[in-house]
Amino acid sequence: MWEYSDKVREHFFNPRNSGPLEGANGIGDVGSIQCGDALRLMLKVDPESERIEAAHFQTFGCGSAIASSSALTEIVKGMSLDEALKVSNQDIADYLDGLPPEKMHCSVMGREALHAAIANFRGEVWSDDHEEGALICKCFAVDATLIEEVVRANNLHTVQEVTFYTKAGGGCAACHEGIEEILAKVSAERAGLGEVSPPPACPAAPELPKAQPVKLTSVQRIKKIEAVLESVRPMLQRDHGDIELVEVQGRQIYVHLQGACAGCMMEAATLGGIQQKLVEALGELVQVLPVSQMKTA
Amino acid sequence: MEPIYLDNNATTRVDPAVVEAMLPFFTEHFGNASSIHAFGSQVGKALKKAREQVQGLLGAEHDSEIIFTSCGTESDSTAILSALKAQPERNTVITTVVEHPAILSLCEWLEKEGYVVHKLKVDKKGRLDLDEYKSLLHDRVAIVSAMWANNETGTLFPVETMAELAAERGIMFHTDAVQAVGKLPIDLKSTKIDLLSLSGHKLHAPKGIGVLYLRRGCRFRPLLRGGHQERGRRAGTENSASIVGLGVACELARQHMQTEQHVVRHLRDKLEMGLLGQISHCFATGDTANRLPNTCNIAFEYIEGEAILLLLNKLGIAASSGSACTSGSLEPSHVMRAMGIPYTAAHGTIRFSLSRYNTEPEVDRVIAAVPPIIAQLRKLSPYWKDAAPVKEFAPAYA
Structure with a gap:
């Protein structure tokens, strides 16, 4: 099972500010039932001062999703909306003394719910910049989307280069096969665009005599x-x-x-x-x- | 408060009699079975006995049909790769969508290597369509691999019938019986199954020991080459202590077969009825009329499995879940998805798997502990209000 910090456990077992909020005037619903987490953040904002008077949550999700939601409500309570918009997902993770790498998306979901709720209060339309591919490197929590982008943008060709640029593959090395697949995919696309891949450093093996294709009687x-x-x-x-x-x-x-x-x-x-x-x-x-x-x- | 272990499909407690039988093989009987001197021949005799004990549990015709391996995964890989290597003119593997990753990941890799893999689908209860299966049996199929019992739901596949259909067409048949051995009576000599995988730690033997059953006359290529151990079919010095332990565990499993079939089944049924009767919006998954006696898998809708497990763990109750969060992937269990269980339920599936060590008071404690946990988490869920699910909650990027 995951290594949760004491703070995460404490917020999961005793969540703060859970359940519906009377008089909420900013509501953010985000998440993905497919991935197994969804969050409704409810804010009660004073329209004059734009200060958050109360924050409640309801969460469908695992231990760290519930703990992240609980932490988020504690962090933003009493903040002005402009201050709240500066809260990053790292701030949520830090508040909980860190999250396991695979669970960082729980803190991302918290930040997104906050932005959605503030947009809802201001009458704006919030569009998510949520992008999450399959997690490739579990040691450093790097997903396929990011690796692919970096490989393309920097014209990378080896696993080592990917590690230098993204950290992915720098830990247990279990994901090297996955990174090679992404490299192969991008390189195949490059070939299609007429780009040249670097020359192979290894000399070619001598040709083996081939069996004669003549049909035998x-x-x-x-x-x-x-x-x-x-x-x-x-x-x-x-x-x-x-x-x-x-x-x-x-x-x-x-x-x-x-x-x-x-x-x-x-x-x-x-x-x-x-x-x-x-x-x-x-x-x-x-x-x-x-x-x-x-x-x- | 004594902890309650209901995760026996993950692994089991090593039986004390097994531990006791193993210990001398770490100390005085440390010899290598291949050696000619007394140190070796003592071990050789013990291995022979263990082989016969495994043969007895499986109902195999010959003890030489038992090959000791390091785990169920090794047995699975050996079986499938052997069939492909021994029959280069055949390039197709038939399996099912609900297999263990030991089979599915291997098959994905085989597809990349250019082999053809057909995965049989399952219906809402996790059952196969045998007509579809029959239509796929042709002379390019090297091997069929279907699990005997599903690890998540306990659902049984009709592997004996499937093996006969394959045999009629001269196709090899393998079954991953890791969950079935020790829980169901098995008599291989009366079936057409050619290869079978089992894993020691699922039946109260230690981890790190498995078996591949290989029917006499079935063509074979070893995965590991080297010494002549296991008649050249699996090189590497025998794990003598674990092999002896597995032998004793198989002997015990035979003795306890009636317990498994009746006592454990009764406890499982009591647990399942107790939970389904008290909690709304939950259901048992899989083919409940046709499954292992020790397994029940319940989907609790609108809440997430890891959260349930953490709260159960706080009360000393150990079970497991098919949710995405417990596996580290972003998708819930492939078995639940294959049966078409909706996401709101698939993430909340909890598997309780019992063993002969579980007791009636333990089951009573679990029946009392679960409902408040479900109620507590539903109170937190945006999909739930008062005592019913909320239809209108539709988050962005859902």
């Missing part, structure tokens, strides 16, 4: 199969077994295991190994099966 095919079986025969014979090619039906190659190989516990493994060799030699997918599975016409 059935006699050539059977000869090749026999050659592969010949190459494994000494190993089978060493274990007092043997193998015989019985039939080739398209992709299915039927063999007869003899001697100690017949009924051996490792029969499946033996056939699998031979199949692998045949797939490589023939350059096509084939199945090696014991003759007992052959359907006779």
Whole structure:
């Protein structure tokens, strides 16, 4: 479970200013039921002095969402609206002696509710600048949206560069795969725009001789199969077994295991190994099966 | 106040008899089972006995069908990757949307690697459509992997029928039975299941030990290569103390099977009826007529699960939740979403999973403790007013 500070626990177990507020004249409803948190902040503002006389909340959410809401109402009580607008999500987190990185969005939600409530009091329309992607780096709470923006803006190409710019990936390194995926995505888009990616630092491996794509005749095919079986025969014979090619039906190659190989516990493994060799030699997918599975016409 | 542990699908208490059996294998019986001397052969004998004990619980035909691994996840990965490697002409995996991440994350990675993955959907009660399943069985399918029992809801899949349908078409069948083993009678020799994963710590054995059952004759490629341990199918020196512990735990699970089926089921039903009867706007999720005897999963609408857990924890009651906040992701449980449970309920799901260690007074205490917690949190919720949900609350960017 999360490592909550004593202050977070205290505000969760004994929330301040919870429930509806009589005579509220500034209400901010924000949150996302999809992400599992939603908050209604209710302010009672003196219209003359624009000072917040009372603040209440109702929250659907986890421990830190409820604690952040409670902290927010305590912070803004008695403030003027201009002072309240300067309250940052960090101020809310600091008031609670910090929040776990994954839970920082709870404090962000608090700040947004405050802005929405003040806009509501002033008769303005509040539009959220809420942007939250999937959390990539859990050590430093960096999400995919931010990483992607920074990668684009600064033309980054490596995980290390991303770490230098955003801190993401600088902790436990568990998210490096995720960062590489974002880099790959952005780099694919760059390629589409005709931008050149940096030259690879590593020399190319020598070309391997390729299997001939020429289609084999059935006699050539059977000869090749026999050659592969010949190459494994000494190993089978060493274990007092043997193998015989019985039939080739398209992709299915039927063999007869003899001697100690017949009924051996490792029969499946033996056939699998031979199949692998045949797939490589023939350059096509084939199945090696014991003759007992052959359907006779 | 004694704490009450109702999170046995997460992990279980190691049975004292298991601990006792394990201890000598840290001290005098420290040998390596592969060694020829007396230190080794003592351990070798103990491993053989443990293998037979696991065989007994699973109803496997041969003890050589039991491969010891490090955990359920390793068993799952080994099973699926083996099927793909052993059958290069087959590139498709069939699984379900509600599997454990041990299967789902692996399948996501396989898709990136170019394999085809079909995830069977579930209905509102978490049940599969077997007609859809049948229509997907073709000769490019390397393996089917379906869980025996769901870890969140306890819902059972008809894996025996599914394995038969796969076998008729020559397709391998794997089941992640991590939650089922020890809670349901299993007899593998009378089924067509080819591979099965189990995890020790879900049945009162220690963490760090698992099993992959591999039917004799089923084609196999090891995940770990090296020494000849486990007949070359899983290299690495045997975790002898834990293997011995798992053997004893399997023996005990067999003895307690009736307890699990009747006593634990009765306690679970009492808990569920007690909560559903007292609290409005809550319901049990999953296929309640067809599930594990120890699990109940209740969705409390309009409140969030982590907050419920924190308040329960204060009273010494341990359970778990499918809410986004407890997992660190931004989405609630994939199992709840797959069943189409609305967000207002999915975030408030609480899983109570019992074991043979739970008692009737404990269940009574939980039945008394939960309703005030739900009422307290609903009072704080903007979706709730007086004794009913509020329809008009519609926050920005919801």
